[in-house]
Amino acid sequence: MKTYLIAQDLWGVIEGMEETPDQEKNNVAFNAWSKKNSMALHVIQISCGPNLFSVIIREISLAKIAWNTLAKKYTMLKTTYSGTDNNRNDSYVEYEDLYKAVRGGDWNAAKEFLERRPDALNAKITTLGKMALHIAVVAGQERIGEKLVERMSREDLEILDNFGDTALNEAAVRGEYRLVKCMLRKNESLVSIGSSTQTIPLVKAISYGQIETARCLYSVTPLEDLMPEKDHNGATLLSNAIYTRNLDIALHLVKRCPRLALSLGKDGNSTLLALASTPNAFPSGNPLVFWKQGIYNYYEDGNGMLHMAGMFTDSNMLNHISGAALQMQRELQWFKEIESIVHPKAKEAINKDGMTPRQLFTKTHKNLRKEGEQWMKDATTSCTVVGALIITIMFAATFTIPGGNKQNTGLPMFLNRKWFTLFILSDALSLFSSTTLVLMFLGILTSRYAEDDFLVTLPRKMIIGFSTLFFSIATMMIAFCAALSIMLNGQYWIVILIICLASVPVTLFIVSQFRLLLEIAISTYRANIFNKKMKPLF
Structure with a gap:
């Protein structure tokens, strides 16, 4: 059991290396410690079962005390194995x-x-x-x-x-x-x-x-030994397979007997409880059908399933997500998905601190929301400056066309040439797209940055803004190359050389920023964490 606790980064709670944080001074650290303590205590309890040991530790709420109590009891029993005369x-x-x-x-x-x-x-x-x-x-x-x-x-x-x-x-x-x-x-x-x-x-x-x-x-x-109508073994196996990250066993078991997803295991443990305790075991893109199955269950301190989903702790699962805004979006998605499958009464349930799940979410994610707001403002401010420069250049280029105008008619000198048509179209497209991106980013800068805005509204504006930014830069460079082709008529080797050189900064910018655009798009419009083909449980 010690090896398993070490592997799950829970041994520090047992060993006493992680002291209990002061809840009033650092609520986030306290919530993280409380979650680890609950998970470690749960592992100890399911390992013992409702026999002599679990009777001894049933009323204990601290994993460290439960472990030390069992250690003393084991020492007493060990003397029986060793052949002591007494x-x-x-x-x-x-x-x-x-x-x-x-x-x-x-x-x-x-x-x-x-x-x-x-x-x-x-x-x-x-x-x-x-x-x-x-x-x-x-x-x-x-x-x-x-x-x-x-x-x-x-x-x-x-x-x-x-x-x-x-x-x-x-x-x-x-x-x-x-x-x-x-x-x-x-x-x-x-x-x-x-x-x-x-x-x-x-x-x-x-x-x-x-x-x-x-x-x-x-x-x-045999499957008969795991059926829910026989006893708790099937449901307990399913929960423990999830806790120990043996998801292939869990999925195979649910496919063989879907009813197990709704069954309670030993000590009243449920599948949904196991899933909610291990969200980082399920990266996006791997939705599992049985996530929609489960029984509403309560943790310690009066925190229900939805309360636990609303807690924020520093987790490795967020490290791969770029920017605080997208991390906030991910946390909202997780909370919304859990909210969509629990009993309606769970949404208004109150914990011992008198807080509903949504109030707890707002409290624990306060700093992350501020960081997300600042991240978006920094990104949009830089892009707005670029967009404004493109507008200025493209607007001026409209009235300073290559070759000038005819004195008698005022029409462009190269009006009937194909390169001139390409120049005008590219200039207009660049001007219109850059105007759109500036309006989108101004909308982000003036946003109220409410929690729910991070879910879809703000990311959608970012997607439109970045897309039009890339398009406006590309069309600006096309307009530039078309103008050179008009001015250097017949000197195609110079034109080709300049086009190649002009494509370098465009390519570098798109490559450096396109990954962020792709992450935002995937995070916003990807398949949901849970399988939406399933009907709501309640």
């Missing part, structure tokens, strides 16, 4: 040599004992009801475990310890991949035997982060 019943003393041999990896001694006492192969040799095979699994003695399985019958492998676990359950929890495969070769029905909480080996393996073992068990576990 925790051993005299009736188990006769198996002490076998226990030590198996735990120490001495197969010759274990084999000699079993030849003298064949009945010890399937006997419970500790106060916890563990067989020799259980001990081999716990001690990580794969070779001895395989030797024991060879000697045991199918029925022997189904024997439970005092916690209701088979040896396969123990192997699944500890990720003993080879022992799992060894036991399944002799008795495939072991995959359907759950613990005292009816948790089957597959769910135990993925809950403890033993992914390789979980994949092996998933390939042989």
Whole structure:
């Protein structure tokens, strides 16, 4: 479990390296810490299940305290495994040599004992009801475990310890991949035997982060064992597959049994809760159908699903998005999508601070909105200056045409030449497009910059502004080249050379800025995060 918590960047909460921030001084940091604490506590709880351990930590709200409490309890239980006299019943003393041999990896001694006492192969040799095979699994003695399985019958492998676990359950929890495969070769029905909480080996393996073992068990576990009408295993597997980023398993499972997306797992966990807790696992462009399925669920502090979607924390998922304005747009899109699928009452739900989800969103995104406003103003100011210069140049070029005008009629000297027609058309297009871009960017500069404006209104104006900017620059350069062609009649090698040189700054500008235009367009008009072919759940 520690390895999984480290991999998910949650170990700092357990170890105490991340101190609890003062909510009044730094609300954003406090929300980020609170979210990590909740996720770490959730991992600990689902790993324990509703047995002796979860009873002990059920009322604990801090992941660090829950971890330390379990550590103390485990130390007490460990003495039973180690053979301490105070925790051993005299009736188990006769198996002490076998226990030590198996735990120490001495197969010759274990084999000699079993030849003298064949009945010890399937006997419970500790106060916890563990067989020799259980001990081999716990001690990580794969070779001895395989030797024991060879000697045991199918029925022997189904024997439970005092916690209701088979040896396969123990192997699944500890990720003993080879022992799992060894036991399944002799008795495939072991995959359907759950613990005292009816948790089957597959769910135990993925809950403890033993992914390789979980994949092996998933390939042989019957679908009937995962159906929602049987028990919690299917729904729990689905949630844990999402938490552990095994999305191929999650998607395959939902395709096999869509009803699981609406089912509650162990301890009341839901699919939607798992999805809302891991938004960075689903980059745009990979919408999943079952995102529309889920049950409204509440977190600690009275924060519901929509409250959690409205919280802002510094996340790696935003680092690849250019500019604070587009980051704000992304946050709004995420909030709007969650809002569209939760129960209508969730939109007005109040947390312990008396805030609705929208009020919490506004509060936590206040700084990001200001940064987005400043980013847009800086970008549009620069582009407006460029557009104004193009307007000035193109307007002046209309009255200072190449070759001048005829004295008697006032008409252009080269009116009937093709290059002159190209010059006039390019000049007019550049003038009109640059005027449009200036108006668009002025509209952005004078905007009120409300939260919802970042969703579509402001990005749309940016798209129009940048597009017309590129077009006006391109047509301005065409007008310039056409004018040179008129003035240098017959000198085509000079004209071609100048056209090539003129295309360099245009190309450089478009290449440097086109990526931003493309990002804005994709972010604004791409497919939604959720699959819109699905009907609303409520």
